[in-house]
Amino acid sequence: MSINEERLNQFLGHAVGDLGAAISATLMLVGDQLGLYRALATSPMSAAELATRTGTNERYIREWLGNQAAGGYVDYDRDSDTYSLSAEQALCLADPGGPVDxxxxxxxxxxxxxxxxxxxxxxxxxxxxxxxxxxxxxxxxxxxxxxxxxxxxxxxxxxxxxxxxxxxxxxxxxxxxxxxxxxxxxxxxxxxxxxxxxxxxxxxxxxxxxxxxxxxxxxxxxxxxxxxxxxxxxxxxxxxxxxxxxxxxxxxxxxxxxxxxxxxxxxxxxxxxxxxxxxxxxxxxxxxxxxxxxxxxxxxxxxxxxxxxxxxxxxxxxxxxxxxxxxxxxxxxxxxxxxxxxxxxxxxx
Structure with a gap:
């Protein structure tokens, strides 16, 4: 069976996206249950600031933020090295009483x-x-x-x-x-x-x-x-x-x-x-x-x-x-x- 390399790469790209979403599922729960999304919805923060605000460990928070930013769930500002939620992200991630949860x-x-x-x-x-x-x-x-x-x-x-x-x-x-x-x-x-x-x-x-x-x-x-x-x-x-x-x-x-x-x-x-x-x-x-x-x-x-x-x-x-x-x-x-x-x-x- 011959392999179409273009179709293979398209499929693998799709599969890697799904794999990233799957491995991030528990990190979504971490963000919700430890109050990380709710804290980020208030103002941009560095990893250290978010850790201090939420009583969590900065080293873990840096990895969590990297995962979330890579997936488009958190915005990253390279110049200030801070992370934030847009209004749209906050609506979906940080407001359990809102129209999307x-x-x-x-x-x-x-x-x-x-x-x-x-x-x-x-x-x-x-x-x-x-x-x-x-x-x-x-x-x-x-x-x-x-x-x-x-x-x-x-x-x-x-x-x-x-x-x-x-x-x-x-x-x-x-x-x-x-x-x-x-x-x-x-x-x-x-x-x-x-x-x-x-x-x-x-x-x-x-x-x-x-x-x-x-x-x-x-x-x-x-x-x-x-x-x-x-x-x-x-x-x-x-x-x-x-x-x-x-x-x-x-x-x-x-x-x-x-x-x-x-x-x-x-x-x-x-x-x-x-x-x-x-x-x-x-x-x-x-x-x-x-x-x-x-x-x-x-x-x-x-x-x-x-x-x-x-x-x-x-x-x-x-x-x-x-x-x-x-x-x-x-x-x-x-x-x-x-x-x-x-x-x-x-x-x-």
Whole structure:
């Protein structure tokens, strides 16, 4: 087989870039957890100044800064020998309450390494792995990564894209957040609509405890949380039921949607937020699809297969999600809006 040297060099260049990103993943966590990004966001600093500010060792900080500057995550000024974050870098790296939280995503990456032996076993046997079997960093990272998107879009874009839902929430409605995890979406909606009541459900009891504490600290007294799976909660007469980035993980997504339909009022709405995906593999061969296929093969698909589910995967796509909702009995289904990372659907009885 002949080798095209130009194509070889292109591939190796791409692979070296990926290798640099991979070896830097733990250093992203170091930067976040030791406060390095937050310190650099305040002003340019030398390695010694950053070490002093953060109570870290200068020798290690010099290596960390070199790695971050080489990757374009930190700016370096050769003349002053200082490092800094641009406004754009700071937005993504140093503001956990903002619209983008990249370090949070790296806690998800960390979780996949904790699960590596199970992942290999799953690939060989077709078995699954329950959500609650993962390392706790997965729950923390998922909250942070998705919370940023909810901060940016949920209140001002996604809910207004649903027919009449915001008016109901302002007047006082009853809403459910199924598969709520740490309750970031539940609490955010509760804060925005104090006249309404929000109930978050999740089958992972430790996450429900965290959600209760998060809501308490946020002063969201109109948010409550219960340990229940997506087909097991008893409340009914909801004006709105939400599934945020979770339906594709479930062992029985049709059953979960059917249960939601039965729990909705006749004029209620179901909001389904799912990872952005096309309906074919070819449509998803892009950077976003790469991230989601990676997470799906190690987290989403195993969770569904652990319960003998259909393993929709994070790249399920609109057509398959539409089929799930119509099989459950919903008669109306539409794409309400989208972002580069999410598709937002509205289903009605």
């Amino acid at each position: 990249l370090p949070g995503a790296y806690s998800i990456v960390e979780a996949t390494f904790h699960a590596l032996e199970r992942t290999k076993e799953n690939f060989r046997t077709g078995k699954g792995m329950e959500w609650g079997e993962h390392h706790a960093c997965l729950f923390h990272g998922t909250e942070r990564f998705f919370r940023a998107g909810y901060n940016a879009h949920l209140i001002m874009e996604w809910l207004p894209a649903l027919d009449g839902v915001v008016d109901k929430l302002r007047a006082g409605a009853k809403a459910a957040d199924v598969g709520c995890g740490h309750g970031a979406s539940t609490t955010l909606m509760a804060q925005a609509f104090p006249e309404s009541t929000f109930i978050g459900y999740d089958y992972h009891a430790p996450s429900i405890e965290v959600a209760r504490e998060r809501a308490r600290k946020a002063g969201a007294g109109n948010a409550k949380f219960e340990t229940a799976d997506a087909t097991g909660y008893a409340d009914k007469d909801f004006d709105l039921i939400c599934f945020f980035d979770c339906l594709h993980d479930m062992g029985d997504p049709v059953g979960a949607a059917r249960h939601a339909l039965q729990a909705l009022k006749s004029d209620g709405s179901c909001m389904l937020v799912e990872p952005f995906a096309g309906d074919s593999v070819a449509e998803n061969l892009n950077p976003v699809g790469r991230v989601y296929y990676g997470a799906s093969s190690q987290i989403c698909v195993p969770v569904s297969l652990a319960r003998n589910g259909p393993a929709l995967g994070a790249q399920a796509g609109e057509a398959r999600l539409r089929q799930v909702m119509t099989d459950a009995g919903f008669t109306r289904f539409r794409r309400a809006t989208q972002t580069p990372f999410n598709l937002v659907f509205e289903a009605r009885p």
